[in-house]
Amino acid sequence: MCRTRRSRSPTSSRNNAPTWRIIKTKNTIDGLLAGLLVACAAAALPAAASTDYPPAIWNPAASCNYSARTVSVSHVAVHTTQGSYAGSISWFQNCSAGVSAHYVIRSSDGQVTQMVREADKAWHIGNSNGYTVGIEHEGYVANPSAWYTTAMYNASADLTRDILASRALAQKVYDGASGWNAVLPDANFDVKGHVNYASQSHTDPGSGWDWPRYKQLVTSGSGSGGGATPTLTWPVVQYGNTGERVRTVQYLLQQWGYSVTADGSFGSTTLTAVKNFQASQGLGADGVVGNASWPALTVLAQQGDSGAKVRAVQSQLVESGYAVAVDGVFGPGTDSAVRSFQGAKGLGVDGIVGENTWNKFAW
Numbered sequence: 001m002c003r004t005r006r007s008r009s010p011t012s013s014r015n016n017a018p019t020w021r022i023i024k025t026k027n028t029i030d031g032l033l034a035g036l037l038v039a040c041a042a043a044a045l046p047a048a049a050s051t052d053y054p055p056a057i058w059n060p061a062a063s064c065n066y067s068a069r070t071v072s073v074s075h076v077a078v079h080t081t082q083g084s085y086a087g088s089i090s091w092f093q094n095c096s097a098g099v100s101a102h103y104v105i106r107s108s109d110g111q112v113t114q115m116v117r118e119a120d121k122a123w124h125i126g127n128s129n130g131y132t133v134g135i136e137h138e139g140y141v142a143n144p145s146a147w148y149t150t151a152m153y154n155a156s157a158d159l160t161r162d163i164l165a166s167r168a169l170a171q172k173v174y175d176g177a178s179g180w181n182a183v184l185p186d187a188n189f190d191v192k193g194h195v196n197y198a199s200q201s202h203t204d205p206g207s208g209w210d211w212p213r214y215k216q217l218v219t220s221g222s223g224s225g226g227g228a229t230p231t232l233t234w235p236v237v238q239y240g241n242t243g244e245r246v247r248t249v250q251y252l253l254q255q256w257g258y259s260v261t262a263d264g265s266f267g268s269t270t271l272t273a274v275k276n277f278q279a280s281q282g283l284g285a286d287g288v289v290g291n292a293s294w295p296a297l298t299v300l301a302q303q304g305d306s307g308a309k310v311r312a313v314q315s316q317l318v319e320s321g322y323a324v325a326v327d328g329v330f331g332p333g334t335d336s337a338v339r340s341f342q343g344a345k346g347l348g349v350d351g352i353v354g355e356n357t358w359n360k361f362a363w
């Protein structure tokens with residue numbers, strides 16, 4: 001039978017020191033998927049819960065729509081869904097589809113859903129499935145200005161950066177110089193569009209995908225959060241420091257799966273976690289959180305989200321005098337406080353904690 005597993009669930013805590021626990025729901029069928037899963041009775045499961053990209057929601061594709069890899073990942077393929085975010089997710093959970101992608105990104109806010117583990121082979125690009133990670137972007141190639149939002153570019157660039165960094169792959173992102181529909185040698189670019197791979201019939205992401213912008217976002221690491229400017233200055237946080245800024249680093253480390261206590265004291269455990277995080281991101285592992293590590297560490301947070309990143313936001317709001325509970329649940333009260341904070345800091349008021357808002361929190 002087909003079964004689903006959730007990757008990570010935050011365990012509620014009243015002492016602001018949440019832990020992350022791997023939850024394995026063996027031999028259960030998610031109610032939402034039950035109707036679709038009947039058809040994939042013999043399919044195999046992913047070997048373990050996803051830890052590929054903690055900012056993503058894990059909502060697995062039906063295992064009849066992907067298979068095991070036989071070669072390692074070396075490339076990223078940029079796609080357009082030609083349909084809605086929700087519709088694409090639903091389709092990849094339907095065994096009738098015979099297709100899937102590792103990730104789907106929502107146009108409106110850049111929300112990322114992971115559906116196939118990177119270690120598995122999603123079916124998104126025919127003869128290039130074996131060595132690629134596929135990212136589907138919500139929208140239509142015929143209407144790029146309506147669908148290819150800043151939030152989606154930023155979220156996608158962060159994801160691609162992570163995929164490359166975790167494998168120590170060079171950031172050879174297509175710059176658009178040869179035209180949007182050129183078939184490009186794999187050796188020259190390891191991040192390119194569906195249309196740019198050999199022997200493809202699809203045209204996504206189309207002529208409206210901004211490759212120079214995307215390349216800049218991936219290579220500079222400036223995609224974190226909506227509308228970020230690429231040259232923010234961040235405070236230096238390092239071993240021996242104490243305070244709210246350290247607590248934010250600790251919460252964000254928790255969000256990325258590291259086991260640290262958010263006590264606001266930068267001790268040896270935090271130092272080790274920072275170094276491991278830096279190494280995982282292809283950054284210099286010096287244990288110092290500054291201009292390079294902050295943008296990599298911050299994760300988009302907005303209403304409806306939960307977990308350690310939300311506690312980081314809430315704890316910062318409390319520090320700034322807002323009366324919000326540090327409960328890890330980004331509800332209307334937190335949304336309201338974030339908007340108020342953004343207004344007070346001269347930021348765009350959208351309730352979305354992206355890189356600019358994190359930066360103001362950090363200072």
Ligand SMILES: [Zn+2]
Pocket residue numbers: 078079080124194202204
């Ligand atoms: Zn495609």
